[in-house]
Amino acid sequence: MQEALEIAEKFRFPVRVVRTAEFENPDYLSNPVNRCYFCKHELFGQLAPIARAEKFAVIAYGENASDNGDFRPGAQAAAEFQVRAPLKEVGLTKSESASCRPNSVCRRRTNRKWPASARASLRRVGDAGKAADD
Numbered sequence: 001m002q003e004a005l006e007i008a009e010k011f012r013f014p015v016r017v018v019r020t021a022e023f024e025n026p027d028y029l030s031n032p033v034n035r036c037y038f039c040k041h042e043l044f045g046q047l048a049p050i051a052r053a054e055k056f057a058v059i060a061y062g063e064n065a066s067d068n069g070d071f072r073p074g075a076q077a078a079a080e081f082q083v084r085a086p087l088k089e090v091g092l093t094k095s096e097s098a099s100c101r102p103n104s105v106c107r108r109r110t111n112r113k114w115p116a117s118a119r120a121s122l123r124r125v126g127d128a129g130k131a132a133d134d
Contacts, residue, residue, distance in 0.1 A: 018046050037073035044081035059083045066094040 001017070008015045020042045022028045028038035044059065051059050063075060063085035078085065087097050 016050065018043075018050070020046055033071070034073035037077050040074035040077035041080070044077055044083050047083075048081050060086050062097075063088045064094050064097055065091045 005015060007013075020039075022039045022042040025038055025042065028035055028042070040061075047059050050056075059081065061074075061078060061083055063072065063078070064087035067075075067088065075085075077083075
């Protein structure tokens with residue numbers, strides 16, 4: 001989080017830290033294969049009222065074109081909250097969107113260097129079915 005706050009300060013982006021409570025949800029804690037749904041539902045449920053209050057036109061998240069055809073339960077939560085996936089919508093793959101090389105597709109498409117790639121979920125795919133307290 002510190003890196004994100006430093007980037008926001010450098011570029012003078014407004015920041016609001018949102019605390020989520022997925023660890024209070026037994027459906028998330030049981031770590032089913034669709035646990036990403038519960039995590040994203042909690043996150044988007046926290047973001048939606050903020051977006052309305054701040055009059056944001058859209059909430060966006062990091063699903064990308066590499067995710068096409070994958071089992072993505074978080075995408076169901078995104079659809080329920082009308083959250084957009086701009087990387088996916090324009091066809092950018094994970095490797096394209098994470099690359100910061102000067103000749104990368106990101107630089108060619110946006111003329112900007114992206115500061116960092118996405119971080120993995122707190123729960124790993126291989127942990128499905130293993131409760132959070134195991």
